[in-house]
Amino acid sequence: MIKILSLCLNDFFKKKFILLSLLPFISSLLVIGLVLIFGANELFDLLKQSLISTDFSFIDETKHGFLVSLLSSDITRILVMSIFYTLGGLLGILLSVMIAAIIAGFLTPIVTKFVDQKYYNTKLESQVGTTKVIKISLAVFFKFILILLITIPFLFVPFLNLFIINVPFFYLFYKFMLIDVASNSLDELSFELTMRKDGGFEFKFVALIFYALSLIPFVGLFFQLFFVMFFTHLLLRKNQIYRA
Secondary structure: OHHHHHHHHHHHOOHHHHHHHHHHHHHHHHHHHHHHHHHHHHHHHHHHHHHHHOOOOOOOOOOOHHHHHHHHOHHHHHHHHHHHHHHHHHHHHHHHHHHHHHHHHOOHHHHHHHHHHHHHOOOOOOOOOHHHHHHHHHHHHHHHHHHHHHHHHHHHOOOHHHHHOHHHHHHHHHHHHHHHHHHHHOOHHHHHHHHHOOOHHHHHHHHHHHHHHHOOOOHHHHOHHHHHHHHHHHHHHHHHHHHO
16 A cells, blocks of 8 residues: 555656646635535534523524523533533535545546556446446435434434534445546446445555544645545455456
């Protein structure tokens, strides 16, 4: 993997890929900026002020009296405030990374083609069907929603919530990266074998490292194509071993 890292660093920091990497970086910043402008900032301020002053007049007390009394207690206020600050910042980072990853997904064919032609020259016997990719992606997304729903109760546990919130989002990041890169770099048979093995241990391990790096502000926005490049090398090298 050290050799792959060296190849990726050498190729990524060239003008072509630096310029391409600006697309997901700038796009995600624009989307997050628009979200903040059109209401999210006001919503956060309203909740923060209410927790401090215990004024929940924006909630109908006749219908949700228990909720108002619960939110007014000191213990609940401290608990909710800790969740508000920690998860709010983390979710903001995760949202921006997901937007950058979606934009980068449209550029994946460019990256995989470059890596393949320069280093591997693979001849694809059959292309992966778009319908199959969509079906697998939808299944992954619904599993992500299910995992997210399961983790919600744990979000109210201080400190544990910082780790548990990452479980569904790591799953989504890892699976979508696998589907995206594998469908653009492998033939249909190799794609199916790769998906059955979930990419293998190396892919999962690297995905975990890249996901952790993505939680560092701006790193996950700019280096999405670097991640794609690394994963392409990983899958194409493994594919060569299988065919040898």
